[in-house]
Amino acid sequence: MKLPIADARTTWRYTAGLIRSHRRDLTVIAALHVLAAFAGLVGPWLLGRLVDDVRDGTTAGHVRDLVLVAAVAILARAVVQKVAQQRSMAFGETVFAAMREEFLDTVTALPLSTVERAGTGDLVARTTNDVSKIQNAVRFGVPQLVVAVVTIVLTVAACLVLSPLVSVAMFVGLPLLLAVTRWYLRRAPAAYQSESATYAQLNGTVTESVEGVRTVDALDLGARRDGRSDGDLADAYAAEMRTLRLRTVLFPGVDLTFVLAPVAVLVWGGFLASQGTVTMGAVTAVVMFTFQLTGPVWNLVYWLDEISVSAVSLARIIGVRLVPPDRTASGAAPASGDVVARGVRYAYREGHDVLHGVDLDLRPGERLAIVGPSGAGKSTLGRMLAGIHPPTGGSVTVGGVPLVDLPLDELRRRVALVTQEHHVFVGTLADNLRLADVAAGDERLREALAAVDALDWVDALPDGLATEVGSGGAVLTPAQAQQLALARLVLLDPDVLVLDEATSLLDPRAARHLERSLAAVLRGRTVVAIAHRLHTAHDADRVAVVEDGRITELGSHDELVTAGGSYAALWRSWQHE
């Protein structure tokens, strides 16, 4: 499954909304740029007058006055332009910061199932490549576009006021300019979209190789992974070449119009002046104006190109917002802490149920062990009981309210899933702990660490709780990382814990130590343990046997052994091992 990409209408609606919500800022910026553009018109206009006045005979004093006025206009333009640019930049930063925050909120609220199915590569590409493309467009593109449009409109208007007859020649390159830009803009979005997609693919492959580096090493997959990256690189190269070819038509085409326009004005204006129809001053001014148009027209084309590239990125970013939520908080409050599963079904792929209608009532405070053969659906059931995914059929409720109807923070205070995967985030130890409770003071953090027997090693670190950990920081052992995760659970304080392979990968010495830490966390809570060692089942209050997506036996260890079913067989064979 791929993450969605917004269509042109949705992207435009989003952009229009953005413009509307910043209407006032944009108006002020546009007004300042209009002022600067007006000041920019003064120079060529005065030059035209100067030519006519000199030809007609004038005084040195008059020339000096005109030059003085031109100098003041240039100075005024520089000042206004600086203010306008400062405001534009500040505006760009504000809009971009808001967009980035909104995007981050969207990404962190994505349903886990969507992230798992879509893979991380695409999401990483959207948060990096696409966001930086947008950043450029919002920071510089939008203000530059405003400047370009305002300057072009005012300059053309000034030419027409000065001499419509001479000015017609400046449009000689317009059909070519329009044709080339149109040709380009029609092809650009699709080409840039496929370019972005190839980068997402490359990102995915590289991320996967890095994340799975141990497997790559163990199975000697290096050459194969390299081959795959090479293939992705070749695709990205081909996509880059396609967009480059588009630009090799656009840029020379636009350049040609820039040469054509002033030459045409000069020839046509010269002819008219020789006939005495217009003055030399008017021709000079229009030629100057035409030259002056080159910069803004280039900017317009350049930023239209950049903006069409970033429109693709924007569509990919807005696309993330289109992922439907897998849960909606209904506002209902659970009447009790009882977790009940009724007729629970789940399919990772449509039509392929791995759970076929599971019923289970968790008794408050009990220890329930789930056992069964590999692939029977134990982990899937654990994820349902922890509200990680909404079931595709049936329901899991707490106090009568479906788990997926609870806001996430409330859900996590009710049920939490503990796996062997414990990511240590970049930041301090305290930051890592406060993920569970942002408001917790240092004393609470220390209590939580003490509860899981981790305070000693934390205190032995040079900076204690303020020690930087995660990638680039102090390296924690797997057992320490797991204790950190357990301390987070103490802070989170959920009523129900679902343990899935929580200690299975650790070496036995660490596991024993961790089991003590774990015991401290489990005290007073309802615990569902997906059991890989049967002694966990032996010590539990009840055991549920899952086979082929169904609970086939449920009862205490002794009851199930007496009943002589699958569990009894498992227990016997385990004892003989």
Ligand SMILES: Nc1ncnc2c1ncn2[C@@H]1O[C@H](COP(=O)(O)OP(=O)(O)OP(=O)(O)O)[C@@H](O)[C@H]1O
């Ligand atoms: N992310 C997934 N996408 C598709 N199928 C999956 C996914 N996770 C699990 N399955 C499939 O669902 C079925 C149940 O898997 P599950 O992991 O729940 O079983 P399990 O009893 O916990 O197995 P084990 O003891 O080996 O962990 C298996 O057939 C498995 O291949």
